[in-house]
Amino acid sequence: xxxxxxxSAMAIALTVSMTVPGALPAGNGTWKVLDSFAxxxxxxxxxPSxxxPSxVTWGNGDSAQKFETVKNPGGDETPTVIAxxxxxxxxxxxxxxxxxxxxxxxxxxxxxxxxxxxEDEDLEYLYFKDSNRNGKxxxxxxxTLEDEERAKDLVSKMTIDDLVGMMxxxxxxxxxxxxxxxxxxxxxxxEKIQISDVEQIxxxxxxxxxGTTDTITKLGLRHFILRAxxxxxxxxxxxxxxxxxxxxxxxxxxxxxxxxxxxxxxxMIFGMNDAVGVFSTWPGTLGLAAAVRGDENVELITEFxxxxxxxxxxxxLKKGYMYMVDTMTDPRWQRTYGxxxxxxxxxxxxxxxxxxxxxxxxxxxxxNGVALTMKHFPGGGARENGFDPHYKAxxxxxxxxxxxxxxxxxxxxxxxIDNKVSSIMPYYAKPSELKSSVQTxxxxxxxxxxxxxxxxxxxxxxSLLRDQMGHTGYVNSDSGIIGRMDWGVDKLDVPEKAxxxxxxxxDIISDTNDVWSIKEAYERGAEGxxxxxxxxxxxxxxxxxxSEQVTLTRETLERSNVRLLxxxxxxxxxxxxxxxxxNAKEVVENQDNWDKAYxxxxxxxxxxxxxxxxxxxxxxxxxxxxxxxxxxxKSGGEESTEALRQQVRDSFGMELTENYEEADYxxxxxxxxxxxxxxxxxxxxxxxxxxxxxxxxxxxxxxxxETTYKETTLKDVGKIAEISAAVRANGxxxxxxxxxxxxx
Numbered sequence: 001x002x003x004x005x006x007x008s009a010m011a012i013a014l015t016v017s018m019t020v021p022g023a024l025p026a027g028n029g030t031w032k033v034l035d036s037f038a039x040x041x042x043x044x045x046x047x048p049s050x051x052x053p054s055x056v057t058w059g060n061g062d063s064a065q066k067f068e069t070v071k072n073p074g075g076d077e078t079p080t081v082i083a084x085x086x087x088x089x090x091x092x093x094x095x096x097x098x099x100x101x102x103x104x105x106x107x108x109x110x111x112x113x114x115x116x117x118x119e120d121e122d123l124e125y126l127y128f129k130d131s132n133r134n135g136k137x138x139x140x141x142x143x144t145l146e147d148e149e150r151a152k153d154l155v156s157k158m159t160i161d162d163l164v165g166m167m168x169x170x171x172x173x174x175x176x177x178x179x180x181x182x183x184x185x186x187x188x189x190x191e192k193i194q195i196s197d198v199e200q201i202x203x204x205x206x207x208x209x210x211g212t213t214d215t216i217t218k219l220g221l222r223h224f225i226l227r228a229x230x231x232x233x234x235x236x237x238x239x240x241x242x243x244x245x246x247x248x249x250x251x252x253x254x255x256x257x258x259x260x261x262x263x264x265x266x267x268m269i270f271g272m273n274d275a276v277g278v279f280s281t282w283p284g285t286l287g288l289a290a291a292v293r294g295d296e297n298v299e300l301i302t303e304f305x306x307x308x309x310x311x312x313x314x315x316x317l318k319k320g321y322m323y324m325v326d327t328m329t330d331p332r333w334q335r336t337y338g339x340x341x342x343x344x345x346x347x348x349x350x351x352x353x354x355x356x357x358x359x360x361x362x363x364x365x366x367x368n369g370v371a372l373t374m375k376h377f378p379g380g381g382a383r384e385n386g387f388d389p390h391y392k393a394x395x396x397x398x399x400x401x402x403x404x405x406x407x408x409x410x411x412x413x414x415x416x417i418d419n420k421v422s423s424i425m426p427y428y429a430k431p432s433e434l435k436s437s438v439q440t441x442x443x444x445x446x447x448x449x450x451x452x453x454x455x456x457x458x459x460x461x462x463s464l465l466r467d468q469m470g471h472t473g474y475v476n477s478d479s480g481i482i483g484r485m486d487w488g489v490d491k492l493d494v495p496e497k498a499x500x501x502x503x504x505x506x507d508i509i510s511d512t513n514d515v516w517s518i519k520e521a522y523e524r525g526a527e528g529x530x531x532x533x534x535x536x537x538x539x540x541x542x543x544x545x546x547s548e549q550v551t552l553t554r555e556t557l558e559r560s561n562v563r564l565l566x567x568x569x570x571x572x573x574x575x576x577x578x579x580x581x582x583n584a585k586e587v588v589e590n591q592d593n594w595d596k597a598y599x600x601x602x603x604x605x606x607x608x609x610x611x612x613x614x615x616x617x618x619x620x621x622x623x624x625x626x627x628x629x630x631x632x633x634k635s636g637g638e639e640s641t642e643a644l645r646q647q648v649r650d651s652f653g654m655e656l657t658e659n660y661e662e663a664d665y666x667x668x669x670x671x672x673x674x675x676x677x678x679x680x681x682x683x684x685x686x687x688x689x690x691x692x693x694x695x696x697x698x699x700x701x702x703x704x705x706e707t708t709y710k711e712t713t714l715k716d717v718g719k720i721a722e723i724s725a726a727v728r729a730n731g732x733x734x735x736x737x738x739x740x741x742x743x744x
Contacts, residue, residue, distance in 0.1 A: 131252030165220020287604035305357020325412030332386025367572030376427035379409025452488030461505035479511030525551030
C-alpha cells in the first residue's frame with residue numbers, strides 16, 4: 001500500500017510550493033538544498049551561481065550539518081529540491097580562545113575582529129535558519145549557543161497555546177490510503193469531531209481527532225507516537241512532510257516522532273513492539289539479556305544500539321520509548337518478556353550501553369543520536385500477584401522486603417541517568433504503604449508512600465528521581481494517565497489530573513491530544529481568565545488538594561517546555577529535521593546488520609537439555625530422515641504451524657511429514673501464555689502449562705474466592721506427549737522450543 005504511493009508522492013513530499021534557487025545538479029543527477037533567500041543586504045549570495053553543493057551547510061566547523069542530498073524522484077519530471085519555507089541568515093563568525101563560535105554582524109565584522117584580536121581571514125561565513133522570519137538572528141536560532149539558552153529564548157516567545165501544544169504527545173501514522181490525505185498522500189487528514197472545544201475539557205480520553213496538518217498548526221502538537229509499520233523510505237518522507245508543515249508556523253518548531261521498539265523479534269503489541277520486521281530484527285529484550293549473559297560482556301548491546309541508532313536516524317525517527325529497565329521480581333507479570341530479566345547489576349550494565357549507543361555518547365543525546373525514554377520508573381516489576389497496572393487489579397506497587405526498591409528496582413534507572421538519558425517514563429502504579437516493608441533512599445531516609453500513580457507522585461519524581469538520582473532530562477507520562485489509568489486521583493476532573501501531574505514534575509502527557517484540559521487548568525489558575533473558579537465551594541478539589549496543586553502557571557508550563565525543547569535542539573531538529581528516503585532504505589537494508597542480528601539470535605538461545613547430542617541437526621543426521629513440525633499456542637497453533645513448516649522446508653531443506661507416527665525427528669514450538677498486560681485474568685495468573693485447569697477467581701482485593709473457572713495456557717497440550725511417545729517408539733528424537741513471549 002505504502003510502496004504504491006511513494007513513487008508518485010515523493011516529489012511532492014520533498015518539496016514546498018515555492019520557487020527556490022538550487023545548485024546545478026551534480027553528475028549523479030542529485031540536487032542540493034539551498035537557501036530560499038539570504039540575509040538582507042546579501043542577496044547576491046542567494047543566487048545559484050554563488051551556491052554550490054560543496055559550500056552550503058547548516059552551521060560551520062564541528063557543528064556543521066550538510067543539507068540533505070535527494071535524488072530526483074520524478075524520473076523525467078522537473079528536478080526538485082527539498083525547499084525550506086524559512087529563509088537562511090548568512091553571518092560572519094570566528095572561534096574564540098575556548099573554541100566556541102562567536103557570531104558578528106557583517107557590518108561590524110572588522111571592528112569586532114580587531115577587538116577579539118582576530119584577523120579578517122579568520123572570519124568565516126556561518127548559516128542559520130531564520131525560523132521566525134524576522135530577518136535577524138534570535139538566540140533560539142543560533143546553533144552556537146547552549147541548548148538550554150536557546151530553549152529559554154524560544155519559550156519566552158511562545159504563547160500559552162504554544163506551550164500547551166508541546167506538552168502532549170499523540171499517536172499519529174502515515175495515511176493508510178483511506179479517507180482524506182494531503183496532496184502528497186502521506187499525511188492522514190481525517191477528522192473525528194465528537195464534541196465542541198468547550199465540552200472537550202470534560203471528555204477524558206474522548207478527545208476530538210484532527211487531521212495531521214490541523215493537529216500541528218492549530219493544536220500546536222509537535223510530538224507524535226508512530227504505531228504503524230511503514231517501510232523506511234515512506235517513514236522518512238512522511239516525517240519530512242510533517243516538518244514542512246511545521247516550518248510554516250510562526251516559530252518554526254519542528255516535529256519529533258517517537259516510537260516503541262522496532263528492532264525486536266516478537267508479536268506486534270500496542271505499547272511494546274508496535275512494529276517488527278522492517279528494521280534489522282534482533283532478539284527481544286530477554287533474548288538480548290540471555291545473549292549478553294552467554295557472552296559474559298555487553299559488547300553485543302553496544303553493537304545492537306549503534307546499528308539501531310543508524311537505522312532510526314536515517315529514517316527520521318529521533319526518539320524511542322525504550323527500553324524497559326524494570327527488574328522482574330514476579331514471574332507472573334505479563335510484561336516480563338519486555339524486561340532484561342531479574343539481575344539488577346546486569347540490567348544496569350545494559351541500560352548504560354543502550355543510552356550511550358542510541359544517544360551517541362554519555363554526555364546527552366547528540367545530533368546523530370536517538371533520544372531514549374527509559375521506563376517504567378521507579379520499576380514496574382514490583383507487582384502484586386503479577387497483575388499489571390493497566391487494569392485495576394494491578395494498581396499497586398508492592399515492596400515486600402526492606403529496601404527492595406533501591407536494591408532491585410532503581411539500579412537500571414540510575415545507570416541510565418548517570419549516562420544522561422534524555423527522559424524517564426513513570427509507571428501507572430501507586431506505592432502501597434500498607435502492604436510494603438519500609439523503603440529508604442540513598443540518605444537512609446524513609447520514603448513516603450503517597451498512594452497516587454507515579455506520574456502524579458511529587459516525591460518520586462522531584463525528590464527521588466531529580467534531586468537524589470540526578471535526572472536532568474524531562475519526564476514523559478505513560479499513555480492514559482488522565483483517562484482510565486488514573487490510580488489515586490480518579491476523583492479529580494481531567495484538567496485537575498493534568499495539572500496535578502505537571503506540578504508533580506511530569507512534563508509531557510502521553511497518547512492524547514487533549515490540549516484543552518491543560519489550557520483549562522491554566523485558565524482556572526491565578527493568571528487565567530477563570531481565576532475565581534475555586535472560590536465556588538462546589539468546585540473544591542478532591543483529596544484535600546489545594547487549588548494551586550490542580551491549576552497551572554506560565555512559569556510551570558515554561559519549565560516543562562525548556563526541558564522538552566532542549567532535547568529538540570540537541571537532536572539538531574531546528575537546523576535540519578529532514579532525511580533522504582532513499583538513504584533510509586539503503587541503511588535499513590544493509591545485509592551486514594541483519595547478519596549481526598541473526599548471530600545475536602543464535603547467541604540468545606538457552607540450551608536446557610541436549611541428550612545424546614541431538615543438536616545441531618546436521619545434514620548428515622537428516623539424511624534420509626523425516627521431520628514432523630508443529631506449533632502450539634494458547635489459542636491453537638494452526639497458522640503458526642503452517643509458517644513453521646514452510647520455513648523448515650524452504651530454509652533448511654528438511655523432508656517433512658504430516659504424520660508424526662512415521663517421523664524420525666519432531667520439532668515442537670511451544671508458546672504458552674496467561675492473560676495479557678491490558679486486562680486481568682479472573683484469577684491469579686497461571687504458571688502451569690495447562691489446558692482447562694480449574695483455577696479460583698479472585699475478588700477486588702486480590703483474594704481467592706470459592707468459585708472457579710477453567711484456564712488454558714496452551715491448547716492441545718496433551719498432544720505434545722502423544723507426539724513424543726510416537727517419535728521415540730520409532731527410535732527418533734523430540735526437539736522442543738519453549739518461547740515465553742509473556743510470562744505465564
